[in-house]
Amino acid sequence: MSPHSAARVVVVGAGLAGLSAASTLVKAGFQHIQVLEAMGRPGGRVYTTRPFGQNVIELGANWIHGQEANPLFLLAQEQGLLLEEKGSASIMCLPGSVTPRDYFFRESRQQLPVDEVEQVCSFFSGLTSRAFESELEPRHSSQSLGGYLDEEFAQSPLAASEDGPRVFEWCKRSECTDEASSSLYEVSASxxxxxxxxxxxxxxxxxxxxxxxLADTLLDNLPPGAVLCDRPVHSIHWALQEEKNHTRPVRVLCQGGQCFMADHVIVTVPLGFLKENAVAMFEPALPKSKADAIERLGFGTVDKIYLRFEDRFWPHDCAGIQLVWDAGPEDEEVYQHSQSEGGAWRDMWYKKICGFDTVARHPTVLCGWITGREARHMESLDEKMVGEVCVRMLRSFTGWSVPEPAQVLMSKWGSERFVRGSYTYPPPGVDAVREHTALAAPLPLPCEAGYSQAKPLQVLFAGEATHVNFYTTTHGAYMTGIREAQRLIDLYADSELDSYNE
Ligand SMILES: Cc1cc2nc3c(=O)[nH]c(=O)nc-3n(C[C@H](O)[C@H](O)[C@H](O)COP(=O)(O)OP(=O)(O)OC[C@H]3O[C@@H](n4cnc5c(N)ncnc54)[C@H](O)[C@@H]3O)c2cc1C
Structure with missing residues (x-):
């Protein structure tokens, strides 16, 4: 048996990162791959459901972000999983972006003119593009995204218009869905x-x-029994010594007591889970650079609230009902104060909902978006009550006759025990490249004292948070799984190292 086919690899987590790692290894001829998934289903933050009939509702990822050079888009295309061809009307807008068919309402039930809204939104999007394209002036480099945006907006003539500041606040709230943050003051601009x-x-x-x-396509590459669900990993013991009768250097212990010995373990658990559990999970403890990265990178919550009505009550050409509150602009100081003062924001959690978008292939369903601390608070409330609050808001902003919803469904990513949030963002003051790289580094680290004789690549790390450029995305997660599988493939291709498994 060749060394790589004898190697035992445990993959922790069956999201896109774990499944792409396992599938790549199996395709390369590795024969002992065991994927351990804590939840009762594979997919992780890909969570496709059918609560309203046969058409799908995505509680997690929804869009494929970009097509050019996107391996996940190519996979979907290859597998015939796409409904329409590239370039067609299926290119959609994210919640943060505006289409001419979005209806914007003020609290006074007044509908805002499309051109006024568009002016502010395109100014906002120009400012965020400068941040994403690294075109910020040096004075903005240490600022939060919110701080930078406020400063630039204050100098614009739009700031003096009646509705400009209100729409600008809507844009900021909406951008929080892209950054999975409570506020843009928590996100680094540079x-x-x-x-x-x-x-x-x-x-x-x-x-x-x-x-x-897409997840199923990867699952199909794996032999039966390769993925075990309902197997939460409790702890990972690595650097086990051969002289102490351990033939393999890693032991993975599940909560139920089941134990797996391995040559390598690929950890793909979300950053939110690591934040809560990494200290207790690894023995020996993670090196400082990795523990610091887990602490420093941000991982925030984005939730969706689906409302199904018996009939559509919004006009046919309406793509979304957006809520523009009257309250003046929130600045950094006000936000920081609200963080420290306790729970006043809880009573107004619903003000964080940007609006309600129509949902493809569900003509009578609306989807609301909410982020951050308010999203986590909402998760603690009863679905019926959340539905009532949403309907009250829809009635009061639009003045339309809005019926009670027939069904309410909301995601709960913040309280999901094995995820604890939605995706990663870079907080101010953090060197994101350094931290993503530290999070991705396999153990033992080459420079670490005491491990010079240790077997290489015992604990590897994949998952969206470990990608320097594509963090937050499904394709980022997918690529990190392939990246870590490739490390192992390269290791075993190196003939000098083959002797380890002989
Ligand atoms: C609401 C929402 C909307 C999104 N929208 C988009 C979008 O439109 N487009 C996009 O590209 N991305 C989107 N994303 C992000 C995308 O879903 C993720 O980046 C991606 O799915 C992450 O994959 P992953 O494999 O890194 O992690 P996950 O999918 O989270 O997989 C990790 C797995 O590890 C498991 N696990 C955790 N702890 C343990 C343990 N102790 N033992 C065993 N298993 C464990 C978890 O249960 C989970 O299944 C969205 C995410 C959310 C939540």
């Missing part, structure tokens, strides 16, 4: 320049299987 947006827009035409079909 570090966003490391995120790379692939060309080709956001593609939302996965076929009837939804996003899960």
């Amino acid at each position: 570090q966003l320049g490391h995120y790379v947006a692939l060309e080709g827009g956001f593609f939302n035409s996965l076929g009837p299987g939804g996003y899960q079909a």
